[in-house]
Amino acid sequence: MSTAAAPAPAAPAAPAKRLSLGLLVALVVGSIVGSGIFGLPQNMAAHAGAGAILIGWTITGIGMLLLVRVFQMLSLRKPALDNGVFAYARALSGEYVGFNAAWGYWVSAWVGNVGYLVAAFGALGYFFPVFGEGNTPAAIAGASVVLWVVHFLVLRGIQGAVVLNAVVTAAKLVPLLLFIALVAMAFKVETFQLGFWGAPALGSLLDQVKSTMLVTVWVFIGVEGASVYSARAQRREDVGRATFIGFLVCLLLLMAVSLLSLGIFSQPELAALKNPSMAGVLESAVGTWGAVLIYLGLIVSVGGGFLAWMLLAAESLFTPAGGGVMPAWLAQSNARGVPAHALWVTNGMVQLFLLLTLWSEASYLALISLSTAMILLPYLFSAAYGLLLAARGEGALPGQHRGDLPVAALATVYCVWLLFAAGIKYLLLSALLYAPGVLLYAWAKRQRQQRVFTRWEWAVLALLVGLAAVAATLLATGRLGL
Numbered sequence: 001m002s003t004a005a006a007p008a009p010a011a012p013a014a015p016a017k018r019l020s021l022g023l024l025v026a027l028v029v030g031s032i033v034g035s036g037i038f039g040l041p042q043n044m045a046a047h048a049g050a051g052a053i054l055i056g057w058t059i060t061g062i063g064m065l066l067l068v069r070v071f072q073m074l075s076l077r078k079p080a081l082d083n084g085v086f087a088y089a090r091a092l093s094g095e096y097v098g099f100n101a102a103w104g105y106w107v108s109a110w111v112g113n114v115g116y117l118v119a120a121f122g123a124l125g126y127f128f129p130v131f132g133e134g135n136t137p138a139a140i141a142g143a144s145v146v147l148w149v150v151h152f153l154v155l156r157g158i159q160g161a162v163v164l165n166a167v168v169t170a171a172k173l174v175p176l177l178l179f180i181a182l183v184a185m186a187f188k189v190e191t192f193q194l195g196f197w198g199a200p201a202l203g204s205l206l207d208q209v210k211s212t213m214l215v216t217v218w219v220f221i222g223v224e225g226a227s228v229y230s231a232r233a234q235r236r237e238d239v240g241r242a243t244f245i246g247f248l249v250c251l252l253l254l255m256a257v258s259l260l261s262l263g264i265f266s267q268p269e270l271a272a273l274k275n276p277s278m279a280g281v282l283e284s285a286v287g288t289w290g291a292v293l294i295y296l297g298l299i300v301s302v303g304g305g306f307l308a309w310m311l312l313a314a315e316s317l318f319t320p321a322g323g324g325v326m327p328a329w330l331a332q333s334n335a336r337g338v339p340a341h342a343l344w345v346t347n348g349m350v351q352l353f354l355l356l357t358l359w360s361e362a363s364y365l366a367l368i369s370l371s372t373a374m375i376l377l378p379y380l381f382s383a384a385y386g387l388l389l390a391a392r393g394e395g396a397l398p399g400q401h402r403g404d405l406p407v408a409a410l411a412t413v414y415c416v417w418l419l420f421a422a423g424i425k426y427l428l429l430s431a432l433l434y435a436p437g438v439l440l441y442a443w444a445k446r447q448r449q450q451r452v453f454t455r456w457e458w459a460v461l462a463l464l465v466g467l468a469a470v471a472a473t474l475l476a477t478g479r480l481g482l
Helices: 011-016 021-032 036-045 050-077 084-093 095-124 137-155 158-186 189-193 205-220 237-261 267-271 277-286 288-322 340-356 361-392 404-434 437-447 455-476
Strands: none
Touching: 021 158, 021 237, 021 288, 036 050, 036 205, 036 237, 036 267, 036 277, 036 288, 050 084, 050 205, 050 237, 050 361, 050 404, 084 095, 084 288, 084 361, 095 137, 095 288, 095 340, 095 361, 095 404, 095 437, 095 455, 137 288, 137 340, 158 237, 158 277, 158 288, 205 237, 205 361, 205 404, 237 277, 277 288, 288 340, 361 404, 404 455, 437 455
């Protein structure tokens, strides 16, 4: 019944299946460790005391570990499903839900890349005032040059870009490890214990813990990076291993940076620091050269994170297009196996938004916050699909233990908790970014002469458009703020 406008690009992926375990781990670490970790001390302390931050990290550590185990389990039980978050959502609830998972992931990725570029040039502003906070005309011009230089580098081949990402990832770990070692030596227990449970103005312990959730999830976005590139892995089992190893490395780094900083400054002092707050913390511990080290580390780190997310964003359009839920021309790759059309669209959006930051900084900052909320649903779909497979016993390998069911169940509960912690405000606002995707989805289905929506998908669309309409109305009347 359906006639595709262009053949699905399964064949070109074959020569690109050469990403080793080390490169996949670097992709996960490079995706997670970007600009977020450098502002983490202030971001966590802004609304929570040390006790609540410890509880928040405990919940996040356990929850993300469960989610990592789900991605690991899914890669083994369903090795034929490529591009994790998209494929799992489609297998769970159909093509339109799968499309929305890919769409939300893509929007979150390229909005995050705008943030990386602005953060990098904001750090350069420490040395060259002409770049200001990263959104001056000079900064936007410089960011645009960097964007297109990296763009053409990636067009030369995924393998080379991933190898470069591995090199940059190793380089950006150096200042982070130095920070941890130097701050640990200056750590004061009495400072850490001061106001341990937070001042009354911060609210209840539950409110404080909830305030840490979006921050911790934001800095962990990218933990699924290996699963997004599963089609290009040398060995399928390396996908789960890379996800687990990358998660552990990043969890230790993030917790150390956040908690050790509370032994240098009290919670109110840390909350008042200018970002990147790691610079202020290390400057207090060792002097001015510490701030210089962190600013240089931030520049290198966001460069690596930008490269990793450029790859992930393009792949999150490329694979769904091959699966028929996005326009077929996005599934075309160049002679080097790079998803060229998807890359052009992704970086075109980054360029457009870079220009918009000159006039609409508030909207840019709002979308950075929304990008975290947008990725919560793809995570939930993946966990729920893992729960469904475990409950059915589907795809289980010989000798596979029965622990998959409780792990997937708890991971699903954790994802629901994250939606609760995010609050209705961010869910309504994220609906405004999800809803326009229906135009691209309908284009893809019409292009292939396929039925656009099933009865179930019409209900999903109605709910999504309804939430977007409510958000738009509340924004227009001033009852919902960015």
